[in-house]
Amino acid sequence: MPEPLPLRVGRRVRALRTERGMSLSALAAVAGIGKGSLSELEAGTRNPTLATLYAIAGPLRVPLAALLDDTIGAEVSGDGMDTRLLDVRHHDTGTVETYLLVLAPGATRRSPAHAPGATEHLVVTRGAFGAGPEDHVTTAGPGDRLDFAADRPHRYTAGPAGSEAVLVIRTPVGGPP
Known part of the structure; x- marks a missing residue:
């Protein structure tokens, strides 16, 4: 039986933090999350959310998939969005990551900037989907594709009936500063 996702994520976050010589307190501070929350995440006793994982991914200089231990089928949710690697x-x-995104009706998910040069390519499979940098959100319908720079804050917004899309994130070698 595969190890539960919270345990895999916790082990991976701890390993990456240690490899980078960061203390628990330092990572929590730079990620803007509580030290206790980070400790629980690393122990595998707290379910990871998209917001928490993205807050940690930047300071650790890794794409989201690295925190999910590159586990195909791993699912994580937050802010009305369900995501599956x-x-x-x-x-x-x-790195090239491919996700299935499902947004609840009317949901908006804001994402922090990814690594310099990161891009996102979103193909809408159901419903209306708004996506892009905060100052340039574009709406698309089934079969449409949206491409945008993901190295600045951006968002995803579902239509009134909810939305689904396939998202490809391309992150160049390197990572966030």
Whole structure:
């Protein structure tokens, strides 16, 4: 039986934090989350949310999939969005992650900036979907594709009936400063 996601995520966060020589307090402070919450996450006793994982991914200089231990099928939720990792590929030029996104009716999910040069490519499969940098959100319907720079804060907004999309995130080698 596979190890539960909270345990895998906790082990991975702890390993990455240790590799980077960061204390629990330092990572919690720079990620803007409570030290107790981070401790519970690392212990595998707290369910990871999208907001928490993205807050940690930046300071650790890794894509979201790295925190999910590159586990295909891993699911994480938050702010009305359910996300499932469909595929992850590591190349000498960077990482390509593919996710299924499902947004609840009318939900809005804000995402912090990813690594410099990161891009997102979203193909809408159901409903109306708004996505893009905060100052340039574009709406699309089934079969439409949205491409945008993800190295600045951006958001996803569902239509009144909810939305689904496939998201590809391309992160170049390197990572957030």
